[in-house]
Amino acid sequence: MKKYCPSKFDISYSSFCGSIKVKPAGFTLIEVILVVVISLILMGVSLPYFAHAYKGTKLRTASRTVNRMARYARSMAIMRETTMTVALNHETMEIYLGASTQSSTNAADGELDQDVLKRLGYVEGEGSSDDASIDKEVHRFLPEGLEVSNFEKEWSEKDDAHEDLYLIRYYSDGQSDWFVLKFEDNRGLGVKLENDPVSGKIRSEFTQ
Numbered sequence: 001m002k003k004y005c006p007s008k009f010d011i012s013y014s015s016f017c018g019s020i021k022v023k024p025a026g027f028t029l030i031e032v033i034l035v036v037v038i039s040l041i042l043m044g045v046s047l048p049y050f051a052h053a054y055k056g057t058k059l060r061t062a063s064r065t066v067n068r069m070a071r072y073a074r075s076m077a078i079m080r081e082t083t084m085t086v087a088l089n090h091e092t093m094e095i096y097l098g099a100s101t102q103s104s105t106n107a108a109d110g111e112l113d114q115d116v117l118k119r120l121g122y123v124e125g126e127g128s129s130d131d132a133s134i135d136k137e138v139h140r141f142l143p144e145g146l147e148v149s150n151f152e153k154e155w156s157e158k159d160d161a162h163e164d165l166y167l168i169r170y171y172s173d174g175q176s177d178w179f180v181l182k183f184e185d186n187r188g189l190g191v192k193l194e195n196d197p198v199s200g201k202i203r204s205e206f207t208q
Helices: 029-080 107-120
Strands: 084-089 094-099 138-141 146-153 165-170 179-185 190-195 202-207
Touching (some): 029 094, 029 138, 029 165, 029 179, 029 190, 146 165
Antiparallel strands (some): 084 165, 146 179, 179 190, 190 202
8 A cells, every 4th residue: 555645735744754854943043142141141140149249258257267266265264264365466467366474374284285286386486565475376367358447345454555456355254355346348348246245155247
């Protein structure tokens, strides 16, 4: 029996005649332009978000550094039963902590702590008038491009002796100096840190 093949004018022409090859259709120029336009729109919407997130990275790093310093200082003050001090040099944007070289501590514990810290590479030298007579047990530089736009605390005569340093003291009973510290980048984005002098916890919030 002869196979029936409809004419090319039949709407079912391509479905019945297997011998006829139909070339697959590609993307039209309008479709390509539409995809490009949509991609550009999405990039335009997302780039400001990622740029804002990148700008906040340095501020978050500075906030985490201060928080870690504060937690370490508080725990060491309680454990050693002495006063630990966090010092922030707002000119060089470096932060360090340690015990005062003039404070009285348990001799055995102090020698052991210093020996261990020296072998681990944490202790960086004896205190001097430039660093408020503090043994630098932990020393960090804050990210470049930031500055201290505000610092508040209850000032004492010891604080006035060091104009380039902001000193925060942590005591053996777990309490600390109250302070408000604000970092700001060159675009006006900032982060504000405020601590609870009783619990030692630091609350942070971003500001514009």
